[in-house]
Amino acid sequence: MKIILANPRGFCAGVNMAIESLERALEFFGAPLYVYHEIVHNKYVVERFLRRGTIFVESLEEVPAGAPLLYSAHGVSPQIREQARKRNLRAIDATCPLVTKVHLEAVKYAKEGYTIILIGHEGHDEVIGTMGEAPERMVLVETAEDVERLELPENTKLAYLTQTTLSVDDANQVITALRKRFPQITNPPKDDICYATQNRQEAVRELAKRADVVLVLGSQNSSNSKRLAEIANALGPHAHLIDGVAETKPEWFEDAETVLITAGASAPEDVVQECVEYLQSRYGATIQEEIVREENVHFPLPKSLRELLPAGTASSRVGS
Template identity: 70%
Template sequence: MKILLANPRGFCAGVNMAIETLETSLSLFGSPLYVYHEIVHNRPIVERFRAKGVVFVDDISEVPNGGTVLYSAHGVSPRIREHSRDRNLRAIDATCPLVTKVHMEAVKFAKEGYTIVLIGHEGHDEVLGTMGEAPDCMVLVEDEKDVDALQLPAGVKLAFLTQTTLSVDEANVVIAALRRKFPQIVGPNKDDICYATQNRQEAVRELVPEVDVVLVLGSQNSSNSQRLAEIARTLGKRSYLVDRVSELQEDWFRPSDTVLVTAGASAPEDHVQDCVEFLRTKFGATLENRVVREEHVSFPLPKELRVLVRK
């Protein structure tokens, strides 16, 4: 067996920032510390922080008056921020700057009188936050069928935005369908799909022709991790999405397989290495690192924390 270890993989700059924000907040304020939604969509990370006294909530009313709450990397709507202020919460914003960019685009288009078509997955935390920026003038589509069913007034000013963690290929299909149906539609000046999502997808596409099976580290509720597994399946390869080594099954692999190992943008590296070690131990696998693209992006801690850390 041979393992191709994809680079880039795993944590993106937004996830690194969100996790560092939560760790720093714990050291400054102690527990219990509240996070609105999961800090990132990764089960082992959420479990690790729960063990340290972090409480993850899906309703801001679950945070005691005057308490400390972190907004997750996926962002929140203005309504949540308003509720936090009303209840005198200390709010620390760990929203990924690339998600904030989409929120700002939504506000800009809404002020200019556009109806906004958001391409994304219904119910995803990021989608809920983005739609909250302009709920009266935004509609959600997931695929071409949704575009076909879209009924809008003739000549309406129309713009589109995308969830940051989509498959680039799938998003382009939906954008093309929107452009065919609504030739007047405009988009953001720069692609909304984040650099890390695109880079990890690019690595899978480039390396998958050389392999028999693809192993993706990431949680089932992680959109970008799901996309990696889907891309591999679309390209005809066996593909498995797991959180940790204990989920691996030996009969997924043949001794002669070449296995591509990668990880979604919220999956920790220690679980990647555990899976590599499993394949080495069970199948005598050799390891080859493959770098498709280098990443050198980093985001600072939220300003409300940077001030406290400097003190």
């Protein structure tokens, strides 16, 4: 058996920044430390922080007044920020800067009188936060079929934005449908889909055709991880989205000569290596790493956290 290790895979700069922010905040404040929503959508990352005294909440009512609170990488709505201010919470904003960019675009378009069509998945933390920026001016669509069902007044000023973790192909299908139905629709000068999402999808498209089986490390609630598995399955190989090696099944590897392993942007590298070691020990697998795209993106820790930390300790350790 041969293992192809996709590169890039795993943590992106936004996830690195968010996890590093939580690490540093725990060191500074100690436990318990509150986080609004899961810090990132990954079972192993969340469980590790739970063991260290992190409390993930879905309502700010669960956070004692005046306590430290970290916003997750997926961002929050202005309404949540206002609630936090009223409760005198010590908020640290670990929102990925690429998500913040979409929020700012939503505010800009809303102020200019546009109706904004957001392409994304209903109920996703990022979508909830983005729509909170201008709820009265935003409409959510997930598919080209949703576009056909839109009922908007004639001559409505329209703009579209996208969730950062979508499949590029899926987003393009919806964008094509929007442009066909609303030729006047406008969009930001730069694509909203995150560089890491695109790079990981590109690697899977290029490498999956050479594999009999694809293992995508990531959690079921991770949008970008699910997209990787969908892309691989569309190319023919049997793709499986798993949190870790414990979820693998021996029958997946019967007659498999080549296994591609990749990981979503919120999946830690150690779960990848556990899968590699399992296939090495059980099947004598050899490893071939394939670099499809170099990544050198780095995001600084949130300003509010940098101000708390001693000088020289406030840069994010990317790649951990």
